[in-house]
Amino acid sequence: MSKPLNGAVIGCGFFAQNQLHAWAALPGAQIVALCDRDPVRLAETASRFGIVRTYADAAEMFVAERLDFVDIATTVASHRPLVEMAAQAGVHVICQKPFAANMTDARAMVAAVEAAGKTLMVHENFRWQSAVRRVIEIVRAGTLGEVFFGRVSFRSGFDVFSGQPYLAEGKRFIIEDLGIHTLDIARALFGDVIRTAATTRRINPSINGEDVATMLLTHRSGATSVVDCSYATKRIPETFPESLIEIDGTLGSLRLDAGYQLVMQGCVEDLSPPLLAWASRPWHNIQESVLIIQRHFLECIAAGAAPETSGRDNLQTLALVEAAYLSAAEARTVDLATL
Missing domain, CATH: 3.30.360.10 (Dihydrodipicolinate Reductase; domain 2)
Known part of the structure; x- marks a missing residue:
């Protein structure tokens, strides 16, 4: 059996908790680091999921960690700099929707990850x-x-x-x-x-x-x-x-x-x-979809295939x-x- 991929989650807010539960349920991945600018939220989430290494600064995390992928679960204004940072670090990316604040940013993000030869998926879970x-x-x-x-x-x-x-x-x-x-x-x-x-x-x-x-x-x-x-x-x-x-x-x-x-x-x-x-009800259909979409992301990385909701697809x-x-x-x- 191949080793699980090492991942990090940036953003520990409301919906990120679902993503962390889903990662914990998937044998092909392990979340080794968390990043959030809110120290209380970061500490609470790290404790809840048993994640030891935490960061307030994403750039510091990318330097310190040996990551295979990053899950960006922040609000839209931060997506472009974080995606470009991940591309520069040479890691695969799954990014929360809305993917970008505008089409210019979206196209730049797609170009950056494609140039790095990595997988880019948008967390378009419905x-x-x-x-x-x-x-x-x-x-x-x-x-x-x-x-x-x-x-x-x-x-x-x-x-x-x-x-x-x-x-x-x-x-x-x-x-x-x-x-x-x-x-x-x-x-x-x-x-x-x-x-x-x-x-x-x-x-x-x-x-x-x-x-x-x-x-x-x-x-x-x-x-x-x-x-x-x-x-x-x-x-x-x-x-x-x-x-x-x-x-x-x-x-x-x-x-x-x-x-x-x-x-x-x-x-x-x-x-x-x-x-x-x-x-928990009534969120359970969305929560199930988080597990399904993240499994698809891992399968695409393993196969070298484009995700169905890739960054390029999400431009549309x-x-x-x-x-x-x-x-x-x-x-x-x-x-x-x-x-």
């Missing part, structure tokens, strides 16, 4: 949820024939701000934080996008950014999809954090309904995700986010080739 993955497999197998319409919907009133208060502070919110996931699901299902038209609204007066968005996508495949997301929807029962999907094809249709129920041509399949030992998802904001601001359709 397409890796087991229920969503099953839908992707059905579409890619051609079971529905030629797909001509789809809808990916995430609507909830769940309080996401208590665990991540910074989400309420930015000028951008739901497209950049949540819509990026649903847009990525649409790309996984229907292919890359030629143009988009979007509308946004802010319903919650206590936040700065938009909390409702609807996007119409024209895909290169010829399919049309609607991607809608909301954190202002009062729904009983609450469906957080499920993505609901509808697809029409020339040979049939399917729906991924609330409760992880897949309905296809009159047949119902229960796609409820497992509750991992370290997971990030471009969709930028196009949606531009479309909503200027009330027009945006051609992605112009970005």
